[in-house]
Amino acid sequence: MESNRQNRSLVKATLISLIVAAIVLVLFILPAEYNIDPTGVGQSLGLTVFNEVSEDTSVVTNGKGNSEEDAVVITVPAGRGVEYKLAMEQFKKVTYEWVTDGSDLYVDLHGEPKGDTTGYFESYTIATVHEMNGSFTAPYTGSHGWYWKNKSDQDVKITLSFSGDYVIEGLK
Amino acid sequence: MLKYNKHINLLYLFIAFIVLFSIEGFAHGVDDSTRNFLNNNTGLQIIPFIYIGAKHMVTGYDHLLFLVGVLFFLHRSRDVLLYVSMFTIGHSLTLMTGVLANIQVNAYLIDAIIGLSVVYKGFDNLGGFKHFFGKQPCPKKAVLIFGLFHGFGLATKIQEFQLPSEGLAANLLSFNLGVELGQFLALMFILLAINYWRQFDSFQKFATTTNTALMSAGFMLVGMQLTGYFIN
Numbered sequence: 001m002e003s004n005r006q007n008r009s010l011v012k013a014t015l016i017s018l019i020v021a022a023i024v025l026v027l028f029i030l031p032a033e034y035n036i037d038p039t040g041v042g043q044s045l046g047l048t049v050f051n052e053v054s055e056d057t058s059v060v061t062n063g064k065g066n067s068e069e070d071a072v073v074i075t076v077p078a079g080r081g082v083e084y085k086l087a088m089e090q091f092k093k094v095t096y097e098w099v100t101d102g103s104d105l106y107v108d109l110h111g112e113p114k115g116d117t118t119g120y121f122e123s124y125t126i127a128t129v130h131e132m133n134g135s136f137t138a139p140y141t142g143s144h145g146w147y148w149k150n151k152s153d154q155d156v157k158i159t160l161s162f163s164g165d166y167v168i169e170g171l172k
Numbered sequence: 173m174l175k176y177n178k179h180i181n182l183l184y185l186f187i188a189f190i191v192l193f194s195i196e197g198f199a200h201g202v203d204d205s206t207r208n209f210l211n212n213n214t215g216l217q218i219i220p221f222i223y224i225g226a227k228h229m230v231t232g233y234d235h236l237l238f239l240v241g242v243l244f245f246l247h248r249s250r251d252v253l254l255y256v257s258m259f260t261i262g263h264s265l266t267l268m269t270g271v272l273a274n275i276q277v278n279a280y281l282i283d284a285i286i287g288l289s290v291v292y293k294g295f296d297n298l299g300g301f302k303h304f305f306g307k308q309p310c311p312k313k314a315v316l317i318f319g320l321f322h323g324f325g326l327a328t329k330i331q332e333f334q335l336p337s338e339g340l341a342a343n344l345l346s347f348n349l350g351v352e353l354g355q356f357l358a359l360m361f362i363l364l365a366i367n368y369w370r371q372f373d374s375f376q377k378f379a380t381t382t383n384t385a386l387m388s389a390g391f392m393l394v395g396m397q398l399t400g401y402f403i404n
Binding site (some may be wrong): 005007010011013014016017018021022024025028033034036067079099148 | 259290294298299300302303304323336379380384385387388389391392394399400403
């Protein structure tokens with residue numbers, strides 16, 4: 001009898017913990033972490049803001065963007081990492097394209113909120129590739145851009161070109 | 173009376189989630205300033221590595237949840253010391269070998285296993301293993317084995333930076349020492365909180381709720397990490 005009761009309460013506890021976890025995952029965690037939002041709740045709560053990388057070019061800009069394109073050549077020394085950042089206002093957009101002179105680099109395209117001192121940052125894209133192009137919309141005002149890490153034993157040159165609405169902060 | 177209890181239970185679960193999410197901000201492996209330091213400094217760096225290790229542990233909520241589960245029913249300081257040593261031996265071993273032998277394990281999978289360790293301990297605290305399998309798996313061994321996995325997690329995180337081989341072993345030892353320091357600090361707070369709470373009737377009353385919440389948090393970690401594994 002006692003054993004049956006314990007059986008029931010154990011199964012109940014396990015089920016409740018699973019159900020609660022599933023609900024919280026689907027409604028909050030997955031939308032915020034991975035932009036997976038089957039219910040739309042994450043979107044309506046604004047949780048998907050961390051992952052907004054707009055892929056379409058139909059985003060309405062205020063027409064005041066830098067119309068010309070900026071380009072820069074960056075050398076990433078062997079075994080080292082460099083950062084190249086742009087200061088951007090919230091919801092401003094940048095279109096970019098970069099290519100290395102051969103080997104793959106680890107890249108982390110990310111942004112840090114303005115005035116933040118906690119070291120917080122949000123990654124938009126992480127990959128190990130030799131070229132990438134795309135665009136992103138700044139989810140908040142702050143410093144946005146690329147961190148490249150050269151894991152090879154040869155220096156690697158990157159040619160980066162970008163256009164949009166920003167002020168160049170440059171290498172950090 | 174019963175109705176009142178239900179309310180408190182709900183409130184309690186709610187608070188647990190709030191806490192979980194407020195720590196979510198720390199979930200990034202390593203922040204920019206740390207990364208910056210690691211990329212710009214070579215050679216022997218004992219104190220900074222101790223600091224990074226400690227910071228990693230204090231802000232690593234998955235490790236902390238597991239420790240909460242382990243310490244929940246331990247009240248003799250001798251036992252606390254024993255279990256924490258087991259955990260320490262486990263993760264020190266794999267942290268050092270993982271980095272020195274350059275073993276790369278997928279971080280998502282390791283973190284999922286760490287989430288699973290939280291579920292395991294919650295279920296264990298509810299008496300699940302004893303009940304369903306007739307006996308509880310040796311808790312000391314379990315802590316040691318999960319300690320090994322936690323160490324691989326730490327090793328994977330620190331390997332993201334291709335540390336220069338110059339002074340590597342000493343730097344790693346420092347990192348490991350920092351991890352122990354951070355663990356000790358976190359433990360103090362966890363123990364203080366649990367022991368304070370233990371004096372009240374509510375501790376026993378909510379033991380089931382707490383460990384159910386712990387399991388739930390573990391399931392969330394597993395779900396989050398496995399999703400990350402499959403989409404990346």
